[in-house]
Amino acid sequence: MSSASPTPTTGTAGGTRRRRRGPRTWLAALPLLGFTGLCFGLPLGALLFGAVTRTDPDTGATALTGEHLSRSLQGPYLGSLVGSVQLSTLTALLATILGVFFAQAVATSRSRALRDAVLTASGVLANFGGVPLAFAFIATLGISGVVTQLADLTDLGWNLYSFGGLTVVYLYFLVPLMVLVILPAIDGLRPQWREAAENAGAGGWQYWRHVGIPVLAPSLLGGFVLLFGSAFAAHATAAALVGGSVPLVTLKIADALSGNVLVGQENVALALGLDMILIAGLVMAVYLPLQRRSARWLR
Amino acid sequence: MAAMTPTAPGSEAGATAGPAAQDPPDGHLPGPRRTRSRRPRAALRVRRGLVLGLGAAYFLVPLVASFVFTVHTPGQGVSFDAYTALLSADGFAESLLLSLGLAAATITLALLLAVPALVAVRLGPPRLRPVVEVMCTLPLVVPPIALVTGISTVLRWGPDHLSRTPLYQTFLAVQNEDFPFVLVLAYTVMALPFVYRSLDAGLRAIDVPTLVEAARGCGASVTYALLRVILPNLRSSLAGAGFLTLALVLGEFTIASILGFRPFAVWIVSISGAHARMSVAVSLLSLVITWLLLLVLSRAGTAPAGAPVAARADRPARLLRGSSLASRTTRKEP
Numbered sequence: 001m002s003s004a005s006p007t008p009t010t011g012t013a014g015g016t017r018r019r020r021r022g023p024r025t026w027l028a029a030l031p032l033l034g035f036t037g038l039c040f041g042l043p044l045g046a047l048l049f050g051a052v053t054r055t056d057p058d059t060g061a062t063a064l065t066g067e068h069l070s071r072s073l074q075g076p077y078l079g080s081l082v083g084s085v086q087l088s089t090l091t092a093l094l095a096t097i098l099g100v101f102f103a104q105a106v107a108t109s110r111s112r113a114l115r116d117a118v119l120t121a122s123g124v125l126a127n128f129g130g131v132p133l134a135f136a137f138i139a140t141l142g143i144s145g146v147v148t149q150l151a152d153l154t155d156l157g158w159n160l161y162s163f164g165g166l167t168v169v170y171l172y173f174l175v176p177l178m179v180l181v182i183l184p185a186i187d188g189l190r191p192q193w194r195e196a197a198e199n200a201g202a203g204g205w206q207y208w209r210h211v212g213i214p215v216l217a218p219s220l221l222g223g224f225v226l227l228f229g230s231a232f233a234a235h236a237t238a239a240a241l242v243g244g245s246v247p248l249v250t251l252k253i254a255d256a257l258s259g260n261v262l263v264g265q266e267n268v269a270l271a272l273g274l275d276m277i278l279i280a281g282l283v284m285a286v287y288l289p290l291q292r293r294s295a296r297w298l299r
Numbered sequence: 300m301a302a303m304t305p306t307a308p309g310s311e312a313g314a315t316a317g318p319a320a321q322d323p324p325d326g327h328l329p330g331p332r333r334t335r336s337r338r339p340r341a342a343l344r345v346r347r348g349l350v351l352g353l354g355a356a357y358f359l360v361p362l363v364a365s366f367v368f369t370v371h372t373p374g375q376g377v378s379f380d381a382y383t384a385l386l387s388a389d390g391f392a393e394s395l396l397l398s399l400g401l402a403a404a405t406i407t408l409a410l411l412l413a414v415p416a417l418v419a420v421r422l423g424p425p426r427l428r429p430v431v432e433v434m435c436t437l438p439l440v441v442p443p444i445a446l447v448t449g450i451s452t453v454l455r456w457g458p459d460h461l462s463r464t465p466l467y468q469t470f471l472a473v474q475n476e477d478f479p480f481v482l483v484l485a486y487t488v489m490a491l492p493f494v495y496r497s498l499d500a501g502l503r504a505i506d507v508p509t510l511v512e513a514a515r516g517c518g519a520s521v522t523y524a525l526l527r528v529i530l531p532n533l534r535s536s537l538a539g540a541g542f543l544t545l546a547l548v549l550g551e552f553t554i555a556s557i558l559g560f561r562p563f564a565v566w567i568v569s570i571s572g573a574h575a576r577m578s579v580a581v582s583l584l585s586l587v588i589t590w591l592l593l594l595v596l597s598r599a600g601t602a603p604a605g606a607p608v609a610a611r612a613d614r615p616a617r618l619l620r621g622s623s624l625a626s627r628t629t630r631k632e633p
Contacts, residue, residue: 031411043449047445172357
């Protein structure tokens, strides 16, 4: 930061402002950057290092190897990656659409109570993943679940412990998450924009097509990525629900980490972790530039 | 944006007055517009009711069914054994307290790290912004199970390489059974994206530089401006960040179980094998507990009942006007 501000428009006030703020703002952001560097960067580095190296147990020598990574992209490991991606894409897509409808319904109704209730409920339910959720659904739609018994769902071919069952369960925490993410953005749609569109003769669909959805696009994409990440990373729900019957990468990693540890097995877990990060990173790389480009409308 | 820009006044030239003529016939304007849109509004309400109804059904049925499952055994009638036995169950109180303690520490740490950084992003050099954003968003890319593989690898360095150095004590202290601080660190990393989103949305709604400048113009110090002007305006998004973090920590299972600690979620699983009914009961209970906590927090976090909810259009003006007033009125509140 240069000490003298040459901008004539802001005058002396702008000059003093700039001089004082420059260094301080950096300091305020420093703890966060340091923390993420240490507590996030270090484990990540360890993961990366472990995934691409191999330590000889006898000599202690460490050498680079692609063995773990290539093993993680073969056979059942590859199947689990593909299964995870399919499940996450499907559930995130469904939840994005449902969440927008739901948030829009909440935003357009004037009821403050409804809004508060939905927001708190979403806050709770969005993180109601994991084991409690699995148990709730086992009690509801499992083999001896209440709803299964009442509606004779088993005769209709319903099976909770399958891909379709997992989709239904995942939506239970993904849709509220989407509501949480998208509701502020939908609130950010100014009523004046709608009025302007109506004055210009636009119908409801035209308004959404040309104003609403373009303005919401970054938030929609952001929400989708968030949901994909949540579904992709979900471990406990799937572990409690399906055991091994649906191949998912998180289950494979937990197996490799905690199960019967063969030599080198742990490094395959690290390699699988790296695969997961790469896939999620790819989605992120698509999302971030898009978001930055169109986020200006909701400022 | 195409629909907004072209010929807004021209296309409706007949009955509806253009914006230029809006001032004199003030009473006329609502009339035609309301009749024009009454029928769509009714359809809209029906559709909204349908959406909300279906959503409510999907989200309530599992909860109700779980409750029925815990109290009703087919052929034996209703009993509340699953709940009464729970209260005396081994480890219930300890694991719950541990989870709450972890959550409190995580929320504190995450907010202490994120709030200054995010405000700094608004005030400071523009290059800082993408750095902070990427740092806060990156943990989203890394699933907890991948993070925990990394963490366990790092923790294993302790005994392997550092047993002679003072750093080793840190490794041990961080893994203390009674309060595993390593979990706080991991949870803070996981919570950062949510905290960032919540705070960023809140900061986006207010004009931080202008507010700070106005406060500075009135003679306030930067610290005073942040504490008395910016933070009160951020209350709801601070509370939102707190909610998300709390719920995240209370429900977290993967990291704690793989590292071998026993907070609430891990404890639930450990009893699930023996008592199916009790595990469902405790799952419901954990939901209720989370819900209650969030209600208490949201009561504390939202604006006081007397505060006017101004139209969004004049929000910046209201914030400027009300920022000092708001903090003064909240201090009067109990």
